[in-house]
Amino acid sequence: MIESLLLKLRKRDVVSPDEEQALRDLITEVEDIPARKTVVRRGEPLNRSILLIEGLMCRQKDLRSGDRQITALHVAGDFLDLHGFTLKQLDHDVMALSPCRVAYARHDLLTRLTEVHPHLTRLLWFSTNLDAAMHREWELSLGQRTGAARAAHLFCEVYTRLQIVGRLDDEAYALPMNQSELGECLGLTVVHTNRVLRELRELGFVQFTRGRVVIEDIEGLKAYAEFDPTYLYLDSTPR
Amino acid sequence: MIESLLLKLRKRDVVSPDEEQALRDLITEVEDIPARKTVVRRGEPLNRSILLIEGLMCRQKDLRSGDRQITALHVAGDFLDLHGFTLKQLDHDVMALSPCRVAYARHDLLTRLTEVHPHLTRLLWFSTNLDAAMHREWELSLGQRTGAARAAHLFCEVYTRLQIVGRLDDEAYALPMNQSELGECLGLTVVHTNRVLRELRELGFVQFTRGRVVIEDIEGLKAYAEFDPTYLYLDSTPR
DNA sequence: CGTTATATTGAAGTGCGTCAAAAAGTGTGG
DNA sequence: CCACACTTTTTGACGCACTTCAATATAACG
Numbered sequence: 001m002i003e004s005l006l007l008k009l010r011k012r013d014v015v016s017p018d019e020e021q022a023l024r025d026l027i028t029e030v031e032d033i034p035a036r037k038t039v040v041r042r043g044e045p046l047n048r049s050i051l052l053i054e055g056l057m058c059r060q061k062d063l064r065s066g067d068r069q070i071t072a073l074h075v076a077g078d079f080l081d082l083h084g085f086t087l088k089q090l091d092h093d094v095m096a097l098s099p100c101r102v103a104y105a106r107h108d109l110l111t112r113l114t115e116v117h118p119h120l121t122r123l124l125w126f127s128t129n130l131d132a133a134m135h136r137e138w139e140l141s142l143g144q145r146t147g148a149a150r151a152a153h154l155f156c157e158v159y160t161r162l163q164i165v166g167r168l169d170d171e172a173y174a175l176p177m178n179q180s181e182l183g184e185c186l187g188l189t190v191v192h193t194n195r196v197l198r199e200l201r202e203l204g205f206v207q208f209t210r211g212r213v214v215i216e217d218i219e220g221l222k223a224y225a226e227f228d229p230t231y232l233y234l235d236s237t238p239r
Numbered sequence: 240m241i242e243s244l245l246l247k248l249r250k251r252d253v254v255s256p257d258e259e260q261a262l263r264d265l266i267t268e269v270e271d272i273p274a275r276k277t278v279v280r281r282g283e284p285l286n287r288s289i290l291l292i293e294g295l296m297c298r299q300k301d302l303r304s305g306d307r308q309i310t311a312l313h314v315a316g317d318f319l320d321l322h323g324f325t326l327k328q329l330d331h332d333v334m335a336l337s338p339c340r341v342a343y344a345r346h347d348l349l350t351r352l353t354e355v356h357p358h359l360t361r362l363l364w365f366s367t368n369l370d371a372a373m374h375r376e377w378e379l380s381l382g383q384r385t386g387a388a389r390a391a392h393l394f395c396e397v398y399t400r401l402q403i404v405g406r407l408d409d410e411a412y413a414l415p416m417n418q419s420e421l422g423e424c425l426g427l428t429v430v431h432t433n434r435v436l437r438e439l440r441e442l443g444f445v446q447f448t449r450g451r452v453v454i455e456d457i458e459g460l461k462a463y464a465e466f467d468p469t470y471l472y473l474d475s476t477p478r
Numbered sequence: 479c480g481t482t483a484t485a486t487t488g489a490a491g492t493g494c495g496t497c498a499a500a501a502a503g504t505g506t507g508g
Numbered sequence: 509c510c511a512c513a514c515t516t517t518t519t520g521a522c523g524c525a526c527t528t529c530a531a532t533a534t535a536a537c538g
Contacts, residue, residue: 143426
C-alpha cells in the first residue's frame with residue numbers, strides 16, 4: 001500500500017525497516033475517490049494528511065473571475081497535503097483528476113512520529129521541500145518559458161516522477177486530464193494549449209491524446225524544454 | 240539578533256523560553272553581505288542554513304537565454320535556505336538585493352535540534368511550508384493575473400510580511416530593487432514593468448520609486464490584486 | 479442514437495515583448 | 509562644484525504570443 005511512497009523516499013535516502021514499519025503504522029483507512037472530487041477544501045481544519053496510492057490529483061487556486069491555476073500535480077506515492085500537518089489548513093483545494101485510491105495519516109500519529117523518529121521526520125520534511133522545489137520550477141516555467149516549452153517541461157517532469165514509482169509504460173504514460181485542465185497547469189487557455197500540443201506533435205517530440213502521453217523523442221523533448229532534473233533531487237543522500 | 244525570526248514564529252504559534260534559547264544556541268556567526276552578492280549557488284553542498292537578519296534577498300532560477308525568474312523574496316526573520324537542511328543542496332541561487340546582515344545555523348546543530356525539540360522542529364518545518372505557500376500564490380499570479388495585478392499583489396504581500404517584523408514605515412517600506420529585478424519577480428520585461436507601475440500610480444494605489452514603496456490606498460490595492468492573506472497563515476495555531 | 483463533453487480550427491483583438499532612443503538619476507574623481 | 513561615465517527609468521513604434529469569440533468536428537456515453 002505504501003510501496004510507491006517507499007520507492008519515492010528510497011530514491012532519496014535510506015529508510016530503515018524500523019522506519020518503514022513506522023510509516024505502515026501511520027497509515028490507516030484506505031478510500032477510493034471518484035474523478036473530479038475535491039478531497040481537501042481551502043480553509044477547512046485538517047486532522048489528517050492524505051497519501052495518494054493510485055491515480056492523479058492536483059492542487060489548485062482560483063481567482064474571482066473563475067480563472068484557475070493548478071499549482072501542482074500529484075502521482076502515486078505523493079502526500080497530497082503533508083504540508084497541512086504543520087499548516088493545519090490549506091490555502092488551496094486538492095482535487096482528484098482521475099479516480100484515485102488514497103490512505104490517511106492521522107496528525108496525532110504524525111506528531112507522535114516526530115517525537116520518536118527524527119530521521120524519518122526529516123525525510124517527510126524533505127518530501128514537502130521537494131514539493132516546494134517543483135513549485136519553484138513551475139514559477140520559472142510560468143514566468144519565463146513559452147507555452148510550448150512549458151508543456152514540454154511538464155511532460156518531462158511527470159515522465160521522470162512516474163518512472164520512479166514504476167508507472168511508465170515503455171515511453172508512454174497516463175496523464176488523465178483534458179486539454180482544459182492541462183491549460184490550467186500551464187497558465188494557458190484551452191485554445192492555445194491545443195495549438196501548443198499540435199506544435200510539440202509536429203516537432204516529433206510528444207503526443208497527448210485523451211489522457212495519455214506518448215513520448216516520441218525524450219531527448220529532443222528534454223532539450224526543447226531545458227529540462228534539468230536537479231530540482232527533483234534524485235540522488236540518495238543522508239537527509 | 241533572532242528577534243525578527245521570533246516575531247515571525249510567534250505570530251503563528253507559541254515559542255517557549257526553552258525553544259527560544261534553543262534557537263539562540265543554533266545561531267552562531269554573523270556576517271554582513273554586500274548587495275548583489277550570491278550567497279548560495281545552486282548545486283553547492285550545504286552544511287549550514289542562513290537566517291536573514293536585515294536586508295532583502297531573493298531566490299532565482301534562470302534559463303540558458305539568460306532570462307531569470309525570481310521565485311521568492313526574503314525579508315528580515317526569514318530563513319533563506321532552511322529547505323537546504325533536508326535537500327542538502329539547492330536547485331536555485333540565493334542573492335542579496337540590498338546590503339544584508341545574516342547569521343548561520345549549522346546543519347549538525349539543526350539535526351541535533353530535531354532530535355531534542357520536536358515541536359520546534361515542526362515550527363521550522365512550518366516555516367518552509369510557508370515558503371511553499373508563497374510559491375503557490377506566485378504561481379497563481381504568474382499564471383492567471385495581469386501584469387498590473389501581479390505587481391499589486393506583490394506589493395500587498397511584502398507590505399504584510401514587513402508589518403509582522405516591524406519594518407513598515409507608516410504606509411511605506413523599503414523594497415531595495417530596481418524595475419528590472421521587480422520585473423524578474425513578476426515575469427515581465429523592464430519596459431512593461433515600468434508601464435504597469437505607472438498604471439498603479441495613476442490609479443492612486445501605490446508608488447514605487449528608487450527602491451521605496453509608498454502605499455497610497457492599501458484597501459484599493461488589495462481589492463485590485465484580490466489579495467487574500469490566508470496563504471500567509473497569520474493565525475496563532477498549535478503546530 | 480441522441481446528448482454532452484472535448485478537441486480543433488479560424489479570425490480578430492490585446493497584453494506584453496522587442497528594439498531603439500532619450501531622459502533622469504547616481505556615483506566618481508578632479 | 510562641475511564633468512563625466514554609468515545605471516536606471518521612461519517613452520515610442522512595431523511585432524508576436526496568447527486570448528477571445530465563434531463555429532465545427534470528433535469522441536465519449538447512456
